[in-house]
Amino acid sequence: MKMKKITALILSVVMVLGMSLLVTACGEESAQEEEQATTAETEAAEEETTQSPEIVEEYVALAGEYQDEYSQRASATVITDAENQSVNITVMWSSSATTATMWTMTANKEGNQLVYSDCVKTELIYADDTDEEGTGDEEIGGGAEETVVYENGSGSFEISEDGKLLWTGAEEPECQSCVFVRVSE
Numbered sequence: 001m002k003m004k005k006i007t008a009l010i011l012s013v014v015m016v017l018g019m020s021l022l023v024t025a026c027g028e029e030s031a032q033e034e035e036q037a038t039t040a041e042t043e044a045a046e047e048e049t050t051q052s053p054e055i056v057e058e059y060v061a062l063a064g065e066y067q068d069e070y071s072q073r074a075s076a077t078v079i080t081d082a083e084n085q086s087v088n089i090t091v092m093w094s095s096s097a098t099t100a101t102m103w104t105m106t107a108n109k110e111g112n113q114l115v116y117s118d119c120v121k122t123e124l125i126y127a128d129d130t131d132e133e134g135t136g137d138e139e140i141g142g143g144a145e146e147t148v149v150y151e152n153g154s155g156s157f158e159i160s161e162d163g164k165l166l167w168t169g170a171e172e173p174e175c176q177s178c179v180f181v182r183v184s185e
Contacts, residue, residue: 056082058109066165066180076165076180087114089157091167093175100124100144103175105153112159119153119171122146 059082068074073095079088091103102122107114124144155169157180165180 055085058082059085059087061163062087062109062114062159065183067183068178069164069181070177070179074175074178074180075183078165085109089114089116091175091178098126100126101149103153107157113168114157114159114165115154115169116156117152117154119155120151121149121153121171123149 059080062078063080064078066076066078068076074091074093076092077090080086081088085108087107087109089103089105089107093101095101100123102124103119104122105116105119107116109115124146126144150171153171155167155171158166158168160166163182167175167178167180170176170178
């Protein structure tokens, strides 16, 4: 009888030890799986943020000052952010000596297009500081009255093979014929 109790006790201890080893092994396996998953996620994130030299060059090549080759009244400033794969574009259209229209947008390159959906159109009216006799001897004031016409406009610029930007998706019909060519520096 005593032998049966000792055997049962030994079996109990062996079972408890076996179970604890099993739980520990499962815990280590789970920790290893978690570590592998975290490593894979980190590597994927690094791949997304690290751009290939070709992609960076595509964005850098777009940066600069542009002029509408037809009207000569519109200009565009393109600032690129290759790391975030975005392009900030500001278009200015001079209507007269004291009025202008400005469009600002952030575009993403999709194939041969710069696509945007956050365009803000602003009308600018500059103060005309002529003297009392109206001779215009005074300088035009530095400040402008700004009126936001709309926000969240969408459209696109097509990038031609020779580097011109054709504003194909403008909301205003007169701008749809703008073809921006890089201004020589």
